[in-house]
């Protein structure tokens with residue numbers, strides 16, 4: 102469980118996170134969603150202790166997160182940064198097992214763990230010796246995910262892991278992620294722009310706008326009992342277009358039969 | 359880590375270079391000379407004789423002007439150099455109004471110095487004409503010039519301006535020529551030979567006298583003071599290297615005007631090296647044969663290459679050791695970074711010659727001040743490239759390194775330095791290439807290296823000698839460049855090269 106209490110953060114005078122309180126339940130997937138610039142990435146950075154809040158407290162499990170405790174607490178968290186953050190000078194394998202090596206894992210154990218993760222994320226083993234520049238976008242995302250999972254942390258923070266992927270790969274990875282999450286039973290916090298992705302992957306959805314939490318709940322709740330006009334607006338902006346386009350596509354599909 | 363390896367290799371090469379140059383026996387005697395042929399020959403003669411008495415004689419040729427050598431002698435940086443009595447009396451010790459030879463010796467003794475007896479020749483000012491013209495007018499003495507107002511005088515600027523030069527001469531002989539112009543000394547000779555001018559000033563030992571067959575006019579009213587060549591040396595040398603001093607003083611009274619003129623001429627006109635000419639002279643006059651001479655082209659090249667490499671490698675290694683941390687600090691702390699970069703940039707703007715000269719009061723002459731100056735020059739490219747290489751790493755990379763749990767130090771070692779390595783290597787390469795070029799200037803303060811033949815060649819107007827230094831220097835710069843390109847290939851992680859080849 103992760104808890105934020107009255108957490109605020111500002112950059113250069115403008116308030117980015119405005120007195121946010123929220124609880125992220127353990128062992129399930131929570132999706133942070135909201136328009137660009139809402140502060141989603143900042144919330145993840147705060148949880149990981151990369152950024153320190155100006156005020157408020159953050160609890161990771163039962164431990165308060167402070168600049169002093171952050172290095173320690175961070176070991177419980179795997180963090181996939183918004184654009185992957187892979188080290189370009191290291192191969193996929195070196196990226197993945199860097200921390201295990203630092204922790205002194207023997208070679209065989211590291212190899213076994215990487216093989217396991219390749220199977221889990223359906224990453225082709227022959228691409229392990231390639232550099233990030235030699236991988237496709239989807240493969241890079243898988244490497245980032247493996248790197249975050251390497252030391253088997255109980256918490257997984259993922260910032261738009263499926264951004265900038267083509268729809269087919271994206272759907273495939275969504276399936277994979279869902280399978281992985283259900284298999285691993287971790288506390289997952291995932292950021293996305295996409296409401297259908299949020300609905301598909303998350304048990305809880307947190308909708309953010311301009312540094313505030315607008316509503317937190319199941320997708321059903323957000324649709325059925327929007328706490329704010331913005332909620333329905335945000336959900337329907339994406340779904341309506343999809344439905345109308347689907348209808349059009351369906352009709353032309355039927356016509357041409 | 360790979361950059362560490364480079365540093366280690368450089369440090370080892372530098373240490374090896376240092377050792378090669380410091381092996382030799384016998385008391386060391388450092389002999390300096392001024393920046394003109396005659397002085398270099400005299401110092402070379404002294405050095406050969408010292409060496410024949412078992413001393414480890416080191417000649418630092420063409421160091422600079424009178425003041426420079428005098429100060430170097432007082433500061434114990436050299437032990438011996440050739441000087442002239444009139445220069446001592448009227449220039450160096452002008453304030454003390456010294457009369458007689460005894461006076462000069464006392465004045466020197468007060469400063470812990472000794473003077474040899476005159477070597478034989480006197481290097482005074484004189485006037486010269488082409489013999490045909492002189493005969494035609496019946497002139498043999500300077501006093502004979504007075505009636506001929508139409509003679510064209512071409513005098514060196516220094517001579518015109520020195521109180522004991524033209525003004526004194528003019529007053530003593532009541533000369534009143536219509537046409538007196540200031541000329542460069544070398545051009546004056548050519549003008550005289552071609553008949554464009556009739557009378558020039560000269561030094562009595564100038565090589566050109568014999569070459570052009572110039573007639574020297576007798577100074578019948580004794581306006582020009584005798585200016586006898588002597589060797590001055592530090593007094594303690596008589597205890598430290600008595601045999602060498604004794605050997606060196608065998609030159610006393612042995613070099614006449616004609617002998618000196620012919621040696622000057624052998625170098626300036628005959629294009630032989632000062633070393634050669636001096637070797638011939640000591641062999642002919644004192645039966646001293648060259649012992650274990652390394653003065654073949656290959657030997658000279660090897661010696662200079664070692665000297666040059668020593669200058670560049672030591673300074674570069676030191677610069678890497680200091681500049682890398684400075685660059686890291688500059689990238690981490692922008693405020694301090696600005697100060698650091700400003701400071702090393704200011705160092706860069708000091709002209710290299712000036713920087714070399716600044717180093718002399720602190721480190722003396724020879725290799726150490728040259729290495730220090732080169733070190734200071736090498737800082738900027740390395741600091742700047744390290745700092746910019748590190749700061750150009752995207753924030754997301756740094757954040758993901760921290761998020762993974764790397765400590766700041768490990769993050770620097772495993773992620774940031776390798777990612778900045780192309781920029782850092784490029785900085786080191788720039789420093790090294792500049793260093794190889796600038797190190798040639800070290801020859802001006804006695805550091806040796808490829809600059810030695812270059813500056814001797816410039817002094818003697820000998821293109822062959824200039825090439826002997828310039829070509830290896832250029833080749834070395836190219837080799838350094840090539841070596842770094844190779845190193846880049848081997849040291850820069852392949853993943854980074856990929857990224858540069860395929861723009862995102």
Ligand SMILES: Nc1ncnc2c1ncn2[C@@H]1O[C@H](COP(=O)(O)OP(=O)(O)OP(=O)(O)O)[C@@H](O)[C@H]1O
Pocket residue numbers: 112113117136137138139140141142143144183294
């Ligand atoms: N280091 C920083 N310095 C200054 N401003 C920042 C910094 N990081 C984020 N911001 C600002 O904070 C706001 C929220 O940024 P954040 O990255 O959290 O948004 P986001 O919800 O993740 O957006 P996106 O969906 O586009 O990724 C933005 O307006 C951004 O410009």
Ligand SMILES: [Mg+2]
Pocket residue numbers: 141142143183260
């Ligand atoms: Mg974001």
